[in-house]
Amino acid sequence: EDQKEDLGQGVPKKRPREAPNYFVAIPITDDQILNKIKDVQELILTKEPDLLRAALPVQTMHLTIIVAHLATEEEVKKAVLALEQSKTKVEDILHGKDLNMTFHGVGQFNNQVIYVKMLEEDQKMLSRIAEAVEECFLEMSLSVSGSKDFKPHLTFLKLSKAARLKRRGFRKISSDLYKECEDCYFGTEVFSQIDLCAMHKKKQESGYYYCECSINVGSSGMKENKEQ
Secondary structure, eight states, X not given: OHHHHHTTTTXXXXXXXXXXXXXXXXXXXXXXXXXXXXXXXXXXXHHOGGGGGGBOOGGGOEEEEEEEEOOSHHHHHHHHHXXXXXXXXXXXXXXXXXXXEEEEEEEEETTTEEEEXXXXXXXXXXXXXXXXXXXXXXXXTOEEEOSTTOOOEXXXXXXXXXXXXXXXXOOOOXXXXXXXXXXXXXXXXXXXXXXXXXXXXXXXXXXXXXXXXXXXXXXXXXHHHHHO
């Protein structure tokens, strides 16, 4: 086999895109939203206890802006720099105003992922922010994706998290399980922070992801600037 490789046979073709190991996220910390998500999860689990493994802990709730593959410590440092540099662009988009992110209603992707929807008008501003952040990462020549098909949503249940269920033939999450919550109001989060999170590093004590870097934006970012 080794010799074959030496001869150039069996040499792998162009490497596929590496799987993401980092993501840039907006954390969701509003108690009203998190408690409401817990209620909906509990409602679903009373009807279908098997889905327990598919439920995501509310401490991890976030909106993903982009995902990235950072292969080396060097690239992680570049990503931290990119996020810090995006702060100015994000502040320019916000114009010193707070962005209220309103969550209303439950949606699904392929009956595999169940999430809380965000109001359309709040999404537009967030899409611009996602693009601005992605630009900063691309300027650093980092391998990222996501802002083009950015659709802000709060995932709270996903089948891929429960591989055992899939093996047992559990292929989809029926909408009957959450029908009465499809049009529920979850609450409003004031956009104030963006994190660069590691997918595979040990989570923080709070249960949230390991953060390489966080920036404060909006009025909390302004306050921070004044203090500095």
